[in-house]
Amino acid sequence: MVQPISIAASIPKPAPSVEAVRRTAINSNHWYVVAQSRELTDQPLAIVLWHQQIVLYRDSHGSVHALEDRCPHRQVRLSHGQVQGNQLECIYHGWQFNGTGACVDVPYLTEKQRLPNCRLRTYPVREQDGFIWLFPGDAAQADSIPLLGLPEWDHINYIASYTTIDTQAHFSFLIENLMDMYHGRLHDDLQAWANPVLRDIESSPIRVDAHYDAESYYKIDKIYSVGQLFIPAMRKLRPTNLDVSYVYPHWRSVLGSDFKIYCLFCPVNATHTKAYLVHFVSLGAFHRLHKLPVRFRRFVKNRLFNAARGLLAGLVEQDVLMMEDEQRAFEAMPQRKGPEFNPAISKVQQLIHHQATQP
Ligand code: FES
Ligand SMILES: [Fe+2]
Numbered sequence: 001m002v003q004p005i006s007i008a009a010s011i012p013k014p015a016p017s018v019e020a021v022r023r024t025a026i027n028s029n030h031w032y033v034v035a036q037s038r039e040l041t042d043q044p045l046a047i048v049l050w051h052q053q054i055v056l057y058r059d060s061h062g063s064v065h066a067l068e069d070r071c072p073h074r075q076v077r078l079s080h081g082q083v084q085g086n087q088l089e090c091i092y093h094g095w096q097f098n099g100t101g102a103c104v105d106v107p108y109l110t111e112k113q114r115l116p117n118c119r120l121r122t123y124p125v126r127e128q129d130g131f132i133w134l135f136p137g138d139a140a141q142a143d144s145i146p147l148l149g150l151p152e153w154d155h156i157n158y159i160a161s162y163t164t165i166d167t168q169a170h171f172s173f174l175i176e177n178l179m180d181m182y183h184g185r186l187h188d189d190l191q192a193w194a195n196p197v198l199r200d201i202e203s204s205p206i207r208v209d210a211h212y213d214a215e216s217y218y219k220i221d222k223i224y225s226v227g228q229l230f231i232p233a234m235r236k237l238r239p240t241n242l243d244v245s246y247v248y249p250h251w252r253s254v255l256g257s258d259f260k261i262y263c264l265f266c267p268v269n270a271t272h273t274k275a276y277l278v279h280f281v282s283l284g285a286f287h288r289l290h291k292l293p294v295r296f297r298r299f300v301k302n303r304l305f306n307a308a309r310g311l312l313a314g315l316v317e318q319d320v321l322m323m324e325d326e327q328r329a330f331e332a333m334p335q336r337k338g339p340e341f342n343p344a345i346s347k348v349q350q351l352i353h354h355q356a357t358q359p
Contacts, residue, residue: 015346016353019334022170022327026050026267027355028137030249031147033264033276035132036162040064044088046079048268049136054123055079056132059086065099066123066134072103072116129153130160131264131276148250150262152280156297157290158260159283161308165275167320169327171249171267172352174275177319178251178263179244179344181212186322190314192217192255193242203347205354207247210344214242216256246348248355258282271327277316279308 016024026032034047035056044057046069055069055078069077071090080091087096087104096105101120109115124135124142129150135142152158167174177183181196196214203209217235240256251263258281266274283289289297329336340346 015350017335018330018337018349021172021349021352022330022334023270024170024172024352024356025270026136026171026249027358029135029141029358030137030145030355031126031133031135031142032249032266033131034066034134034266036276037127037130037132040132042083044079044081044083046077047134047266049134050267051269052136053077054134054136055088056125057083057088059083059099061086063099064125064127064132066125067097067099067101068121070120071095072118072120078120130278148247148252148262148264150278150280152260153278156294156301157283158280159301159304159307160278160280161306161312162276162278163309163312163316165263165273165277165316165320167273167323168271169273169320169323170270170330171265171273172349173323173326174263174265174273174319175246175251175348175352176345177323178253179208179210179246179348180342181210181214181242181244182342183322186318187315190311190318192259193240194237196242198342198344201344201347203351205351207245208344208347208351209243209245210347212242212244214240214255216240216242216258219256219258244344246351248351257284271331277312279312281308 028050032049034049035045039045040056040058042058044055047054047056053069054066056064056066058064067078067088069079071078071092073090073095074092076090076092078088078090078097081089084096087098089096094107095103097120098104099122101122103116103118106115124139126133126147128147130153133147153160165174181193184191184193184196193214193216196212199211199213201208201210215237217237219238242255244253245251249265253261260280262278264276264278268274
């Protein structure tokens with residue numbers, strides 16, 4: 001029988017209307033994930049984060065810079081250009097800009113002419129745990145706002161896999177999908193959990209934590225456990241904890257002791273959301289493996305990198321279908337609100353609204 005849940009401290013604000021939630025902006029004063037480290041090579045990379053067109057480039061020392069993606073000369077995108085040493089060169093007339101956004105070279109300048117005094121907007125950017133994080137808000141606040149880390153990315157006992165999410169839907173649909181574990185039937189053979197029961201919720205102005213009791217199809221404790229990924233007959237349901245957290249603006253979940261999943265958000269605009277889904281399997285149960293040389297363990301970690309990518313991509317495809325249907329239905333009738341039985345959803349909506357209204 002389903003037990004009543006307990007709800008701990010919450011945000012002292014009235015619930016926003018569903019229409020307001022679906023049009024809510026992001027709180028820019030947070031760190032968002034705009035690329036996976038490997039995507040940024042020696043070529044500039046164009047990204048869009050909540051309507052802002054931004055170009056990333058890596059200088060000759062490997063450091064990442066983020067500038068507005070607009071040449072001040074004729075307003076074309078700098079991301080069409082190329083990296084020259086520590087500078088980014090516009091493709092059109094070859095003006096060059098450094099990481100502070102200053103124009104440092106105009107190739108056809110005469111002796112009597114001076115460099116233009118134009119400075120592009122720059123963004124605080126960090127490269128950490130396999131991803132590039134960008135702070136689109138007030139740069140003065142960037143150092144005081146914590147960045148959600150992924151300590152498992154480099155940890156030798158975790159195997160990482162990731163896939164991208166690109167959906168024509170507001171980011172609230174994605175986070176609600178991730179926080180509502182009652183949608184396991186959508187995933188059929190791909191699902192990792194079953195029979196969830198929401199046990200309790202904690203919420204605050206910065207996060208929502210929903211704790212479910214559930215059963216897991218997977219247990220990673222034997223060398224052949226990986227076969228469970230491909231052979232449904234090897235799966236056996238076992239009781240486990242399933243904890244999901246909206247740590248604004250990102251998501252993190254823990255399934256039993258073997259799995260952790262993150263969803264790193266990059267909302268593009270009110271009807272388009274990109275994100276990275278990052279999955280970690282723990283090798284913590286393999287005690288004999290831990291006695292082997294670190295070099296070998298690193299080799300195993302690297303060889304198994306992205307082993308679960310196909311599984312993740314399959315899950316994402318199913319979820320995207322649902323979210324885009326929800327977005328279409330919302331646009332057709334913005335005031336319509338369906339019945340909702342999972343209280344985690346209203347907590348998530350309050351948090352989205354609360355964050356967007358912060359100064
Ligand atoms: S438009 Fe960029 S250099 Fe002219
Ligand atoms: Fe899902």
